[in-house]
Amino acid sequence: GAVGNALSRQVVxxxxxxxxxxxxxxxxKNVGTGLVGAPACGDVMKxxxxxxxxxxxxxxxxxxxxxxxxxxxxxLATEWVKGKTVDEALQIKNTDxxxxxxxxxxxxxxxxxxxxxxxAALADYKLKQDPNKxxxxxxx
Amino acid sequence: xxxxxDGTGAPRPLYMDVQATTPLDPRVLDSMLPYLTACYGNPHSxxxxxxxxxxxxxxxxxxxxxxLIGADSREIIFTSGATESNNMAIKGVARFYKSRKxxxxxxxxxxxxxxxxxxxxxTEGFRVTYLPVKKNGLVDLKELxxxxxxxxxxxxxxxxxxxxxxxxxxxxxxxxxxxxxxxFHTDAAQAIGKIPMDVNDMKIDxxxxxxxxxxxxxxxxxxxxxxxPRVRLEPLQSGGGQERGLRSGTVPTPLAVGLGAxxxxxxxxxxxxxxxxxxxxxxxxxxIMSEVPDVVMNGDREHRYPGCINLSFAYVEGESLLMAxxxxxxxxxxxxxxxxxxxxxxxxxxxxxxxxxHSSIRFGIGRFTTEEEVDYTVQKCIQHVKRLREMSPxxxxxxxxxxxxSIKWTQH
Numbered sequence: 123g124a125v126g127n128a129l130s131r132q133v134v135x136x137x138x139x140x141x142x143x144x145x146x147x148x149x150x151k152n153v154g155t156g157l158v159g160a161p162a163c164g165d166v167m168k169x170x171x172x173x174x175x176x177x178x179x180x181x182x183x184x185x186x187x188x189x190x191x192x193x194x195x196x197x198l199a200t201e202w203v204k205g206k207t208v209d210e211a212l213q214i215k216n217t218d219x220x221x222x223x224x225x226x227x228x229x230x231x232x233x234x235x236x237x238x239x240x241x242a243a244l245a246d247y248k249l250k251q252d253p254n255k256x257x258x259x260x261x262x
Numbered sequence: 263x264x265x266x267x268d269g270t271g272a273p274r275p276l277y278m279d280v281q282a283t284t285p286l287d288p289r290v291l292d293s294m295l296p297y298l299t300a301c302y303g304n305p306h307s308x309x310x311x312x313x314x315x316x317x318x319x320x321x322x323x324x325x326x327x328x329x330l331i332g333a334d335s336r337e338i339i340f341t342s343g344a345t346e347s348n349n350m351a352i353k354g355v356a357r358f359y360k361s362r363k364x365x366x367x368x369x370x371x372x373x374x375x376x377x378x379x380x381x382x383x384x385t386e387g388f389r390v391t392y393l394p395v396k397k398n399g400l401v402d403l404k405e406l407x408x409x410x411x412x413x414x415x416x417x418x419x420x421x422x423x424x425x426x427x428x429x430x431x432x433x434x435x436x437x438x439x440x441x442x443x444x445x446f447h448t449d450a451a452q453a454i455g456k457i458p459m460d461v462n463d464m465k466i467d468x469x470x471x472x473x474x475x476x477x478x479x480x481x482x483x484x485x486x487x488x489x490x491p492r493v494r495l496e497p498l499q500s501g502g503g504q505e506r507g508l509r510s511g512t513v514p515t516p517l518a519v520g521l522g523a524x525x526x527x528x529x530x531x532x533x534x535x536x537x538x539x540x541x542x543x544x545x546x547x548x549x550i551m552s553e554v555p556d557v558v559m560n561g562d563r564e565h566r567y568p569g570c571i572n573l574s575f576a577y578v579e580g581e582s583l584l585m586a587x588x589x590x591x592x593x594x595x596x597x598x599x600x601x602x603x604x605x606x607x608x609x610x611x612x613x614x615x616x617x618x619x620h621s622s623i624r625f626g627i628g629r630f631t632t633e634e635e636v637d638y639t640v641q642k643c644i645q646h647v648k649r650l651r652e653m654s655p656x657x658x659x660x661x662x663x664x665x666x667x668s669i670k671w672t673q674h
Contacts, residue, residue: 128268129585133585134585134588137582137585137586140653143652143653145658157655157672158672159671159672160671160672161616161617161620161656161666161671162615162616162617162671163616163620164579164605164616164617164620165579166655166656166671167655168655168658185653185654185655185658186653186654186655187577187578187579187654187655187656187657188579188582189579189581189582189585190581190582190585192579192582193582193653238672242672
């Protein structure tokens with residue numbers, strides 16, 4: 123457990139034993155890319171998903187500029203989306219991420235950004251599947 | 263050496279955070295022990311040997327502090343630390359002269375206790391000018407001169423900054439203040455015992471001193487209050503009139519003895535320490551910068567105390583680097599500001615871009631820092647900066663030739 127400001131073992135583990143760090147081909151039609159946060163805030167997450175023809179997420183990658191909790195939150199997000207359908211992945215809540223990583227109150231915004239990153243990646247994927255919808259939205 | 267007492271049993275990290283606090287010099291501990299054991303008298307007890315011996319030790323300590331800064335014993339008042347000394351200097355002087363003087367000048371990069379004391383005075387009706395600093399962290403003397411008003415009672419500028427290590431032009435500031443007959447206070451917590459300080463040479467009227475920044479005990483400090491010309495101040499703490507009525511309360515003899523011993527040891531070691539620390543600092547900075555691109559040193563390269571090095575590693579966030587360097591004790595910005603989510607106000611004052619402010623680490627090199635410790639820290643730092651850049655979307659974008667300033671970032 124976390125004592126005061128000490129990082130939880132889970133958070134440190136995501137940095138020391140990284141999984142899913144990297145990039146997918148953002149130009150591929152079945153890859154969705156989400157980029158959330160801002161350098162001025164000290165938190166930027168890029169999360170990518172690769173979705174198969176059945177709507178299932180088969181691969182995910184992340185890169186994060188942020189504290190240990192931010193890195194762990196986005197890393198965990200990529201672990202959790204794998205194997206889920208797009209709609210299932212949209213159900214992932216920041217509170218679950220925070221609980222899994224034992225994030226203290228001051229770090230809850232990291233888990234919120236990770237949830238935003240998942241949603242942004244999936245929104246990008248959906249937009250790429252339905253460019254007509256994009257056109258319709260533009261006209262609206 | 264040894265295991266951490268935090269319940270994990272992990273080996274103790276290397277200590278590279280001397281601006282936060284320093285270990286007791288063994289010579290200081292030796293000097294304190296008798297007063298923590300058999301010689302436990304109250305130094306203000308006038309009627310027996312316990313008191314007399316305690317008083318003698320306290321007065322010896324007072325002389326040791328005075329000698330380090332070229333002052334007279336009678337000008338040294340013991341306090342609980344530099345925070346209290348800063349409060350006394352600023353609030354004490356302002357309030358004493360308030361019938362005729364209502365204006366104070368300070369800088370935007372002072373320690374929180376100075377800034378907060380000034381804010382507190384503003385609620386009492388005083389006016390405060392918070393001078394900006396140049397990009398190198400130094401005060402602009404022309405701006406200082408322009409800031410004086412007919413009713414300025416005090417100028418407060420710290421000697422060495424605790425976050426970025428820059429050294430203000432104290433001689434020049436002293437001259438400027440003396441010429442205008444305005445009292446000059448300096449928070450010298452990070453400076454005394456490390457660089458030569460002389461209250462007469464530098465025309466200093468008040469000075470704050472901290473025990474635990476100079477290998478002395480925590481919980482004690484001192485304030486220097488000039489006698490000629492006389493500086494008056496309204497005491498913060500009322501009571502039995504100890505310390506010339508300026509700071510009532512029993513002087514904690516073991517702590518005062520420790521502070522005195524720390525000052526004497528520092529005076530002896532100053533030249534040797536400064537030379538050794540400069541070499542180690544040069545080693546650290548040169549090695550890191552030759553191996554890692556896009557590293558910025560915060561604060562002037564020349565006018566600084568070498569043992570405090572603040573570096574920004576672009577595209578890598580500071581806390582993540584601290585986590586990665588888990589076996590080295592470091593800090594990202596000042597400990598006082600770490601509780602908030604805002605980046606350092608000192609870095610903001612020197613014009614550091616916000617993303618670089620989030621990417622800063624402070625390295626502290628001290629009397630007991632070894633070359634091996636510096637080399638290990640450098641090696642780990644280089645290794646983990648490279649690793650964190652591989653994990654950084656910002657680094658990736660820059661490698662792809664994208665101008666980060668052109669991106670519309672999301673807000674949350």
